[in-house]
Amino acid sequence: MMLTAQQLAEKINGKLIGDGTVQITCIANTESPAPGSVCFVQDTKWLKRLEETEVACILVSDKITSSSKTIIQVAHPKIAWARLLEFFFPPRSFSGKVSGQAAVASSARIGKNTTIEPFAHIGENAVIGDGAVICSFVSVGDNVKIGAKTILHPGVVIYENCIIGQSVTIHAQTVIGSDGFGYVATPDKQIKVPQVGNVIIEDEVEIGACTTIDRATIGSTVIGKDCKIDNQVQIAHNVVIGPHTALSAQTGISGSSKIGAHVTMGGKAGLGDHVEIGDWVMVGAGAGFPSGKKIGPKQIVFGQPARPYHEARKQIGAQLRSAEMYDDIKKLKGKLAELEKRLADTPPSIT
């Protein structure tokens, strides 16, 4: 893969400033700028660093107008760069065929150009959309629907009756539709509440590896359109998540919680049951929400328990000075006792 800066600029509809004949041989990120590469920067601080390297060309926003390197102005440098990644590293292609070593129920309906790899298992009455990819060791349960162009990486398990939309990507070993955690504790025995609902994953969702999403007790656990869910996330029964929401790794969401649209959560966030989080909320890494907590839209929250940014910052800042506070209180007690003593010693003044 080799092209000139001029060719690259045309390819991404950018405005070239500088030498258009420079050869671009690869793509790199700002932190590891390879010689001859195209990179992107978001600010002038990084531009200066890159100018001292052997990168060939830098994607910039229109705020940056000159450089000792060849630059290409684009509306969104990182998005342009992300698209170039696919140009330099074309995604893996699939056979579009059903392997003779797969186990496909005779009642299943398989779309056109669908890839089913060896040792995949497709259950009764399952429907697999056109162009979908079902990798090895994927278990598609009875009556499951998988939308067109969806990719299930090796080892994904979809329990019966779940519905997966179009252009969904699910990474290895993730489990969709396992039973919700519901029991009635009695003195003798835990009595199971059967989990008879399902999971609905809407279009364009991407889910990481070793994530678990439980089926609803009744009804559906729902992951909204274009949600992005990282590795080792746990989503319990009857949770509903709005579109475009992003959950980082090792986050856990308990039963019946409702998460809005465009929410982002840092890693290891923990939500009790019946928590409600409004649209566009940003949740800090490690934040904890007690059961039933409601967070209105468009806020930044963090801490344990999670509180709005300014409050959490102030309180946690003070907590980190607890030892100083403890010492100050001790000193105050001493001084006060001294004052009291002095006052007691002062003989009454006689006027």
Added chain:
Amino acid sequence: MMLTAQQLAEKINGKLIGDGTVQITCIANTESPAPGSVCFVQDTKWLKRLEETEVACILVSDKITSSSKTIIQVAHPKIAWARLLEFFFPPRSFSGKVSGQAAVASSARIGKNTTIEPFAHIGENAVIGDGAVICSFVSVGDNVKIGAKTILHPGVVIYENCIIGQSVTIHAQTVIGSDGFGYVATPDKQIKVPQVGNVIIEDEVEIGACTTIDRATIGSTVIGKDCKIDNQVQIAHNVVIGPHTALSAQTGISGSSKIGAHVTMGGKAGLGDHVEIGDWVMVGAGAGFPSGKKIGPKQIVFGQPARPYHEARKQIGAQLRSAEMYDDIKKLKGKLAELEKRLADTPPSIT
């Protein structure tokens, strides 16, 4: 599935109050009360809400004696409702046959009516009980014993020599018997302590998806009868858990800890090694226990580090006012300095 309230009352040995001819077409939960459904309530607050919906019939305790809806009195409304779920949604049935596409060692002993799905792998000298279900992509190691009526969902891995009881359910991708995390660190190299024990899962245990339970270094890691373990729980080598204990998702228990009977833990609890927790203890979500910590029976504990309910509540309540405390201390310092100054300025009174 359709029956009258009268038929339903007879079915569950309940006492019908109201119109017994009303038709019941489905089952629902209180939060999503479908028209024509049977629901249950635990208190009068929810009863009032349901009376305003189109539900057909409500299961209640004998404390509730009248309603504008048809009600059925039962000893435990939620348990009665849980059992009705199975009536409306009969559980999945299995073939009771061994697939020709499974790999079963010739030395393995397979019970009667045992289902072994395509691409399951059964090791040498394994014993699979009557009516057990071994789904696709399950690996049953050499010398493993699986009890009667146990279900291993797709992708479950049981390492060699482990013992799984009767009527156990293990959800997809869960790993039983992986090596405990034991090394001796030297300046040059981590030296592995071989993990030669096993895991014993007693009868009627249910384990969620993507959970890991390590084999003992020597001896057995033990999960007691009727324990219920959620998704993504980590249980380390030589842990012993008593019967009827419930562990919520993403909880982690370090090596050699001992958990009593009837314990419940909220999500993301973290236990160091050699922790001991007594019977009937309730552990709050996110609680942390340092290594060696001992918690007596019948307590509620939470926080980091975990402490008894009243203490933790008081301390955490105060921590959340750290900023106010910090400000108060500042003010107190100011006032005290002022007082000291005033006293210093006060000329000695002459008597």
Added chain:
Amino acid sequence: MMLTAQQLAEKINGKLIGDGTVQITCIANTESPAPGSVCFVQDTKWLKRLEETEVACILVSDKITSSSKTIIQVAHPKIAWARLLEFFFPPRSFSGKVSGQAAVASSARIGKNTTIEPFAHIGENAVIGDGAVICSFVSVGDNVKIGAKTILHPGVVIYENCIIGQSVTIHAQTVIGSDGFGYVATPDKQIKVPQVGNVIIEDEVEIGACTTIDRATIGSTVIGKDCKIDNQVQIAHNVVIGPHTALSAQTGISGSSKIGAHVTMGGKAGLGDHVEIGDWVMVGAGAGFPSGKKIGPKQIVFGQPARPYHEARKQIGAQLRSAEMYDDIKKLKGKLAELEKRLADTPPSIT
């Protein structure tokens, strides 16, 4: 397996003190000392306890010179004991053959004495080293390299282009090379940043079950030689970990963080992105590191946020007395108000 204490001492090059004819029938650990067993102790406290049991022989350091039991002095009692575990429990052997029920791409290169179990899937141009073991349900992606004597337990998934060294052990269901979590959020849509790098696992690494290690966006996520990683650990894109480092269960490391050599982390540690941790650092269980945090070498750190041991201990100790501090401040306020009142009441003294 049966031998005399004398034979055992010769086997491990130890110095026998006491009766060399005593028969040793098994091996046990200090906490469950079986009759006739060989155990080890690190100190005299445990030695005394073992002297009251029916163990046959105890491995000790040369600081311990006499006992009522037969003892064997060795340089490192725990290491000697760990090696004896392998003697009493010889590790599982493998067939060294490729199963006819495996799916191996014709372009893959398979070494000598390599075991490939039924239902393993080896992709195009993959290279599997001599004596490696690929268990059932393992997916080895296209162009993956697996070093000699490496063991991949059932269900391990290695995505395309990743490189696994020699004598590596990876436990069941672990995923190597899934996509990093990288998107550009726009008001309409999350735009994916293609993840075109890989993962490199160096020699002698051991990784637990259900752990996930993401491929780099560009370049490599690197796990250094002899690292030991527990179950359910999450390692994000472009993380680099030095040799001999040990990470306990449920730890999460965000993108581009750099961890030094010989680092140890307790369970559930959480690191933001671009964190840097120096060599020989010890991280306490549950410690949290905000993005960009830098920790110099040879420190013990813990807490949320993680701080050096003495500081964290002091601050957390004081935090745990927040309620007392709150009460003290209240009392101080009261006393101060009283003093102020008394002073105000004191009529000016006339001199």
